[in-house]
Structures are given as structure tokens and as C-alpha cells.
Amino acid sequence: MTVQRNGHPATSDDLAPLAFAGYAHFSAMQVRGGQIRGLDLHLERLRDSSHVMYGKALPDEVVLANLRAAIDAADASLSAFVFQSVGEFTAVDRELEMLVRTGPPSAGPKGPLALTTVEHERALPAVKHVGEVSKTLYMREAVKQGFDDAAFVDRHGRLSEATIWNLAFWDGSAVVWPEADILVGITMKIVRRQLERLGVPQRVQAVTDVSTLDGAVVMNSWTPGVVVNRIGDVSLPVSDSFLRLLHQAYDNEPLTSP
Incomplete structure (x- = not known):
């Protein structure tokens, strides 16, 4: 280091x-x-x-x-x-x-991941700031409960993000991004602009019931996608095509020297 x-x-x-x-x-x-x-x-x-x-x-x-x-x-x-x-x-x-x-470089965990849900809204969510003890606390509590991590639900009952992750969902034909006050991650922004260039449908909507969806992932600076196969009590299908699509979009983003 x-x-x-x-x-x-x-x-x-x-x-x-x-x-x-x-x-x-x-x-x-x-x-x-x-x-x-x-x-x-x-x-x-x-x-x-x-x-x-x-x-x-x-x-x-x-x-x-x-x-x-x-x-x-x-x-x-x-x-x-x-x-x-x-x-x-x-x-x-x-x-x-x-x-x-x-x-050391990282590609994130292999997955699939199981996420518990916690009612929580981060302070100043649009800024990636330090000192957020709640994120680590809820991650640790999730592991004690037999989950891998935690996803946040806001006061309106909407899934927003996970502790150190953005959430993304798949409905079988389009990428669904949660509508909520979240930190829009850089990897999320990269994937969104490259999906647009690929002509892949995507939309932002309130996500309150994941049982109707065909796949879910988390993403952050480590990776454009780790499969999530359970959120709370709901099991989710694993969509390999969704995961490949996200990784393709990310890989299409050119590397640049500072």
C-alpha cells in the first residue's frame, strides 16, 4: 500500500x-x-x-x-x-x-450474495463521504443473521442501495435502476452511458417488490456486477445474460491515463 x-x-x-x-x-x-x-x-x-x-x-x-x-x-x-x-x-x-x-487490485466477491433489508437513509446521499458508521454496522449485523450484506429501504418502502454498493435489476428486457435518494456510483454511471450506446433499454423506477423481477446485482468500484440471489425473504433468479451485459458495458468504457 x-x-x-x-x-x-x-x-x-x-x-x-x-x-x-x-x-x-x-x-x-x-x-x-x-x-x-x-x-x-x-x-x-x-x-x-x-x-x-x-x-x-x-x-x-x-x-x-x-x-x-x-x-x-x-x-x-x-x-x-x-x-x-x-x-x-x-x-x-x-x-x-x-x-x-x-x-492491491480487486474484482469484488464472486457471489451470489444474499442481502437482508434495513430501513435506512444515508445523510447527504449524493456525496461519497467518510465517517458512515451505519454502513459497516448494518453489514456486520447482516452477516450475524446469515446474510452476506444489507440493502437499504427508504421511508417510502423503496429499495435504494446497499451498504457499499449500487443496486441494479433486470426485468427480462430492460435494466431497472432504483428510484430513491442514492449515491449514483461511478461504475453505475459508466454502465448507464455504455448501455445507452449499446441501445439496451433501461429505466428508473421505484422498486418495492423484487419478486416480479428477473435478476439483481450489486456494483461498485470493484466490479460492474455481482449476482444477488436473495433479498430478504425473496429468492431471485440468476440471469447470466444480465450479468454478461453489465460486464460488456463496463468493458466498453475506455481506460484513460490521468
Whole structure:
């Protein structure tokens, strides 16, 4: 693992004040051969989230320089965090900084996965921010109950997302994305725009009854699709064609060097 702060190797003195700081946002991505899929979407996310949380953003060229400094030709998992050194529980304003962490590449779990359901709505759902203790708590509780993970149901009874995942469903001919206040993930955005280019039907709708659907997956920065074969008490069919379609769409997204 490597950790860099503002484009330079981070020391223990750099990292100690940030150990449990809970006011920051980030984007996670897989690096393949020194390149990244959906780089424009990651830049957009970091820019927009900074404006929400700080009222300003790092220039794209600074973000790209920090990414380049942390990436070599190897494959890796990478997380890019934007923060201020003052941390949380203060309104003091400082210059924005960036911490980039790399680790081994990942393709996610093999699946299929069984998800329990929990009534939960994340704070500031459109921003990928740190400090969300509920996600890990509900994941741990799900495992205790014999599930692999947890999916969230909002106050209107709609499935929204899972702990660290977006949800996607298949009705036999179209991809169904849940209608709810969610974090629209970068992988989800990549898949949606590539499905559009492939001419695959897709729609956004409230999902309250999965028993009528023909397949389900979770996706995040690790993978465009891991099969879900149970949500709560409802078993779901495994659609290999749906899974192949999502992976094809993702693979069609070109890799780009920062």
C-alpha cells in the first residue's frame, strides 16, 4: 500500500491528525496498467462534492497531478480523498488537500450474495463521504443473521442501495435502476452511458417488490456486477445474460491515463 498527501509520500506526522477525521469526501477506482475507466466522472464527482462540502474545489489539473504521482504501470485499487487539515467539528476554513491511497487490485466477491433489508437513509446521499458508521454496522449485523450484506429501504418502502454498493435489476428486457435518494456510483454511471450506446433499454423506477423481477446485482468500484440471489425473504433468479451485459458495458468504457 502507498499513501501520498498532496502528491508526496505521507509520513506518520502527515497521517496522525487524519486517523479518525470524519469530514472528507472521496472517489474510489480500479487502476489497470496505470489507467482508469471513467476518469472524467471521477473528476466531476470530486469537483462537485468539494463544492457541496467546502464551497470550493481543487483544480482538475491538481487532482490529476496527485493521481499521476501515486500511479505506476501496475494494477491497483485507488482512493482519492479531499479534505481540510482542520478536520471535523469546526467551521474554520483551510485550503483543500488531497490524500491518495493505493492497494492491491480487486474484482469484488464472486457471489451470489444474499442481502437482508434495513430501513435506512444515508445523510447527504449524493456525496461519497467518510465517517458512515451505519454502513459497516448494518453489514456486520447482516452477516450475524446469515446474510452476506444489507440493502437499504427508504421511508417510502423503496429499495435504494446497499451498504457499499449500487443496486441494479433486470426485468427480462430492460435494466431497472432504483428510484430513491442514492449515491449514483461511478461504475453505475459508466454502465448507464455504455448501455445507452449499446441501445439496451433501461429505466428508473421505484422498486418495492423484487419478486416480479428477473435478476439483481450489486456494483461498485470493484466490479460492474455481482449476482444477488436473495433479498430478504425473496429468492431471485440468476440471469447470466444480465450479468454478461453489465460486464460488456463496463468493458466498453475506455481506460484513460490521468
